Amino acid sequence: MTYSVGQPVRISARVHAGHHRTPAYVKGARGTVERVHDRFADPETRAYGGDGTPHRQLYLVGIDLRSVTPRDHGSRDRVFVDVFEHWLEPIE
Amino acid sequence: MVERAVHDRGSWPTDAPIDRSEHELADWEILMDAIVGALGSEGVMNVDELRRGIESMPAADYESASYYERWLFSTETILTEKAILTPGELDQRVAR
Numbered sequence: 133m134t135y136s137v138g139q140p141v142r143i144s145a146r147v148h149a150g151h152h153r154t155p156a157y158v159k160g161a162r163g164t165v166e167r168v169h170d171r172f173a174d175p176e177t178r179a180y181g182g183d184g185t186p187h188r189q190l191y192l193v194g195i196d197l198r199s200v201t202p203r204d205h206g207s208r209d210r211v212f213v214d215v216f217e218h219w220l221e222p223i224e
Numbered sequence: 225m226v227e228r229a230v231h232d233r234g235s236w237p238t239d240a241p242i243d244r245s246e247h248e249l250a251d252w253e254i255l256m257d258a259i260v261g262a263l264g265s266e267g268v269m270n271v272d273e274l275r276r277g278i279e280s281m282p283a284a285d286y287e288s289a290s291y292y293e294r295w296l297f298s299t300e301t302i303l304t305e306k307a308i309l310t311p312g313e314l315d316q317r318v319a320r
Binding site: 150151155156157158175178179180181184200201202203 | 228232234235237270272273275276279
């Protein structure tokens with residue numbers, strides 16, 4: 133595994149036309165790794181008849197809600213999103 | 225702002241209230257759920273293919289379709305792609 137709990141990360145904002153599970157509203161957002169999940173079959177190939185190998189590491193990433201919503205709710209809530217490793221980038 | 229497809233709804237601003245009312249499923253909806261479950265357990269169609277098929281819906285169709293209508297659209301799309309159904313086969317059978 134590349135990332136560890138507590139590590140700051142950025143979610144990739146790259147364009148990907150095919151099926152993928154990274155929601156648009158968190159693309160480009162900064163967050164923190166909250167939990168290291170298991171490895172899972174890759175939905176990006178499995179959606180097109182592939183077997184989903186190699187399996188991809190999944191993480192739970194916590195993001196400040198205010199940084200990903202167009203409205204300022206004035207809250208300190210955080211949103212937690214499962215993101216595959218190949219959608220994460222390290223923040224120096 | 226990242227470009228997004230019609231299914232990618234997270235954080236869309238809206239003032240519409242959330243419909244929290246309970247609703248009964250129609251028989252065909254329960255059957256649709258069972259068909260997708262059977263196709264999955266038999267290794268014919270997996271959930272990622274189901275989702276990809278839903279995401280391929282024209283935006284206007286996606287917006288007007290109910291939850292299981294989207295499953296039906298996608299299942300027909302994927303099974304036709306796999307040549308398990310021929311194009312128009314379901315429509316022909318329904319018309320009989």
